[in-house]
Amino acid sequence: MVSATAAGDFGATDPAAGKLAAPKEMLVDPRFIRLADQFFGMFTQPSRGGGALAIYLDGKPVVDIWAGWAGKDRRWNGSTVALTFSTGKGVASTVLHRLAERGLVDYAAPVATYWPEFAAHGKDDITVRDVLAHRAGLHRVRGLVPGREGILDYDAVIRALADSPPDPRRIRTSGYHAITFGWLVAEIVQRVTGDPFTEVLRREIAVPLGLDEFWFRVPESERYRIAKIFPHLSPPGMRWNTASSVLSWVRPVRGLAEAGMPESFDELVRDPRVHDAVMPGWNGVFSARALARMYGALANNGEVYATHRGGGATVRLLRPETIETINQAQPAESRDYVLGLPLRFTLGYHRPVLMSKQQPRKAFGHYGVGGSGAYADPELGMSVAFVTNRLGNAVTALGDARMARLAATARNTVRRIKPTVVVDETAG
Numbered sequence: 037m038v039s040a041t042a043a044g045d046f047g048a049t050d051p052a053a054g055k056l057a058a059p060k061e062m063l064v065d066p067r068f069i070r071l072a073d074q075f076f077g078m079f080t081q082p083s084r085g086g087g088a089l090a091i092y093l094d095g096k097p098v099v100d101i102w103a104g105w106a107g108k109d110r111r112w113n114g115s116t117v118a119l120t121f122s123t124g125k126g127v128a129s130t131v132l133h134r135l136a137e138r139g140l141v142d143y144a145a146p147v148a149t150y151w152p153e154f155a156a157h158g159k160d161d162i163t164v165r166d167v168l169a170h171r172a173g174l175h176r177v178r179g180l181v182p183g184r185e186g187i188l189d190y191d192a193v194i195r196a197l198a199d200s201p202p203d204p205r206r207i208r209t210s211g212y213h214a215i216t217f218g219w220l221v222a223e224i225v226q227r228v229t230g231d232p233f234t235e236v237l238r239r240e241i242a243v244p245l246g247l248d249e250f251w252f253r254v255p256e257s258e259r260y261r262i263a264k265i266f267p268h269l270s271p272p273g274m275r276w277n278t279a280s281s282v283l284s285w286v287r288p289v290r291g292l293a294e295a296g297m298p299e300s301f302d303e304l305v306r307d308p309r310v311h312d313a314v315m316p317g318w319n320g321v322f323s324a325r326a327l328a329r330m331y332g333a334l335a336n337n338g339e340v341y342a343t344h345r346g347g348g349a350t351v352r353l354l355r356p357e358t359i360e361t362i363n364q365a366q367p368a369e370s371r372d373y374v375l376g377l378p379l380r381f382t383l384g385y386h387r388p389v390l391m392s393k394q395q396p397r398k399a400f401g402h403y404g405v406g407g408s409g410a411y412a413d414p415e416l417g418m419s420v421a422f423v424t425n426r427l428g429n430a431v432t433a434l435g436d437a438r439m440a441r442l443a444a445t446a447r448n449t450v451r452r453i454k455p456t457v458v459v460d461e462t463a464g
Contacts, residue, residue: 056246056343059114059325065098067453071445072101078438079104079112085426086112086263087407087438088324091446092332092419093453095340095350099446100325106263106425117249117323118263118423119305121404122214124320126411127241127250128221129168129362129384130330130353131233134240136164137358140228143168143383147220150227157201167220168383169366170210173202175295175374177215184300187215188313194223205373210366210381212374214296218252218317221384233314241330244351245340249326252319254311262311262321263425269302269406269434291374296405318404324421327410331401331419334359335412359414363400385411391437392444409439416450416457 064072068091075089086104090097106112135141141150143165148155154162159172166172177187180196187193197219203211213220222233229236234253242250254262304310310319333340333353342349354362365380365387372379379386385400388411401411401419406427412419422439429436451457 055248059100062102062114063097063100065093068099068446068449071099071442071449074445075101075442076103079426082108085266085424086116087118087422087424087426088112088116089442090324090328090421092328092335092340093450094417095332095336097325097328097332100328102324104426108264110264112263115261115323116263117251117258117261117321118408118425119265119310120320120322120327120408120423121318121406123322123327123402123404123408123410123423124252124316124318125217125221126385126402127237127320127322127327127330128218128225128233128252128316130334131237131240132164132168132221132225132384133354133358133362135225135228135236137354141224143361147172147224150224151198153195153198156199159202162202162206164224165366165383166206167213167217167224169381170213170217170372171206171366172213172220173204173206173211174200174216174220175203175211175213175291176200177296177298178294180216180298184298184304185309187298187304187315188309190219190222190314193219197223203373209368209370210372210374210379211291212295212372212379213317214292214374215298215315215317216295218315222252222314222316233316241353242326244353245326245329245333246342246351247323247326247329249321249323250330251311251321252314252316254321259308259311265305265406265425265427267427269305269427291376295374322423324410324423327421327423328419331410331412331421334400335414335419336417337414363398363414388443389440390444390447391440392447396447403439405434407436407438411443413447413450416447416454418446418450420446 079086082105086106088102091099102112104112106116147162148160162172181192225233225236242248337356338354339350339352342351362383382400385402388399388401396413398415399411399413403409408423410421420443428434
């Protein structure tokens with residue numbers, strides 16, 4: 037059993053930098069003791085790696101804990117961060133929504149309005165909304181640029197995407213842009229602002245929230261904090277390149293190979309040069325604390341407290357009406373043609389999946405391959421974020437149910453705390 041602790045210096049402001057200081061102690065609100073026990077039980081030995089879990093409730097942090105190993109001889113601590121794969125799609129989308137709220141981006145406008153070259157090959161009518169809903173028809177990353185290291189070249193990728201014809205299935209339904217999504221969003225942001233995407237991310241998300249750990253290009257001085265991921269990222273019983281080649285010829289799963297299995301990706305994810313590149317569809321490096329704070333605002337009418345103790349001061353990330361807009365499920369006439377599942381995307385996010393009979397139908401966020409993920413639940417005023425370096429489980433490194441189990445316990449806890457909250461379990 038863990039004991040509830042005071043937050044120590046958690047959330048205290050660093051006056052010199054205008055940032056929230058890194059915590060020296062873990063934070064567990066006594067009402068979340070059971071959840072904390074569940075989390076700590078996941079990282080009892082080095083073979084299970086490590087991770088961090090953070091939760092905001094009504095704009096304030098109630099859980100900020102970590103456990104396990106960030107490397108073979110290194111324990112996870114309060115400053116550890118992790119590569120979280122598709123979890124970063126939600127962060128990139130939130131950057132764009134900040135711009136849209138100020139009228140710099142129109143969801144209904146063609147992408148070519150901001151990025152003229154994008155209009156090539158019949159893409160002139162594809163809108164920003166289509167991109168955010170995975171309906172741009174540009175899911176293919178396999179073969180998009182030559183060589184296994186080609187995707188590290190942002191400019192080459194952008195040129196290739198602009199010069200690619202869209203998949204005609206986009207008219208009927210979504211096709212999950214597993215990797216290309218991030219580049220599309222980043223380039224729209226860059227064209228609108230005239231600034232590098234990473235600078236806009238810092239200005240629009242990191243600075244307002246007072247936390248640095250929103251990285252797609254990790255500063256050299258901070259790379260020592262990144263947890264070492266393991267095991268090798270590969271389908272069960274097959275080498276990555278063999279699997280991707282075979283699957284690309286099998287019709288039911290061809291889209292998945294095209295969208296998410298570029299050449300030697302399993303090796304590339306371990307290459308230090310990944311942290312020099314801008315690939316917001318998959319190379320985001322975050323702390324659970326940072327993700328929970330961002331989604332904590334989105335779960336609380338756009339606001340979080342400036343410090344963990346409250347006191348009336350708040351930070352606004354988005355307006356409530358903007359959050360309502362971006363949380364609307366986008367229409368689709370059939371199953372996602374990449375994943376083969378009847379997914380309902382919102383604008384840049386998806387509905388989280390929990391290990392429970394009833395799913396939160398108004399929650400939104402993004403999970404990543406390997407196990408990390410984060411989301412906001414506006415009905416409960418809660419956000420949940422989990423990051424880990426232990427990819428998947430003993431069967432496959434591609435995914436597991438740790439986030440889904442932790443989120444289910446968190447949701448049940450908050451529903452006991454707020455028994456009068458009416459939760460819509462049926463709305464889409």
